[in-house]
């Protein structure tokens with residue numbers, strides 16, 4: 375007889391906690407080319423406010439089915455992506471690409487498998503390895519902590535198929551060409567080119583007007599991959615976070631990284647410390663001061679740049 379009131383009390387006391395069937399609030403999907411949709415998520419880190427959702431899930435409708443890229447940060451985010459996807463096509467999802475090991479890009483895999491259990495999950499070999507060796511639990515916990523438990527119930531569905539650099543996946547009449555690297559944003563990164571559509575999904579190697587969190591990567595690698603993204607000469611670039619567009623935002627990232635690295639190097643050689651460098655860099659990079667995550671990531675980037683220079 376005591377069970378019902380107890381459950382009612384628990385429910386009342388836990389307004390933030392999501393149930394196992396919850397879905398994040400809806401964000402619109404944008405049709406960016408004939409067969410491709412992107413949900414441009416809000417920029418920033420996972421939070422109670424954004425219910426964990428802050429990346430750019432996308433899908434490409436092919437003749438044989440749908441290919442999803444990065445279905446989001448949690449099962450709850452992935453369910454929202456799946457619901458939006460189903461408004462655009464009746465075809466099943468056959469493949470999912472995950473651009474890298476950071477959980478905001480792949481913990482939504484679970485929601486895809488809830489509906490299409492036979493979908494093939496594809497990722498970088500080192501992403502698969504790291505996820506199996508504990509990055510899965512790390513990201514599930516981090517996502518839950520940052521959303522105060524909203525993402526509870528999220529499980530890791532780790533890719534089972536490896537994608538190699540230069541490999542081409544022919545799916546339903548489209549060619550998904552892989553550009554992979556081992557020292558860029560997360561050291562487990564794939565960029566995915568849809569050859570026929572001249573679209574490049576950059577993952578987090580290129581962000582749209584956002585200062586990168588580079589704690590798991592290297593400046594050298596990100597700059598190399600930014601150049602590689604430009605050399606693809608895509609018509610349309612889709613970043614891991616921020617708005618899609620032509621090559622301009624990719625050029626902007628290249629300029630930001632090049633300036634930051636050159637200035638840190640110059641001041642490092644002059645014996646300056648990171649706190650002396652910061653005001654100089656704030657001035658030199660002021661054209662970018664409105665970018666997302668400027669306040670959070672610029673300082674750490676300077677420290678990371680110094681570490682990288684010391685290790686050369």
Ligand SMILES: [Zn+2]
Nearest residue numbers: 476478578614
């Ligand atoms: Zn990300």
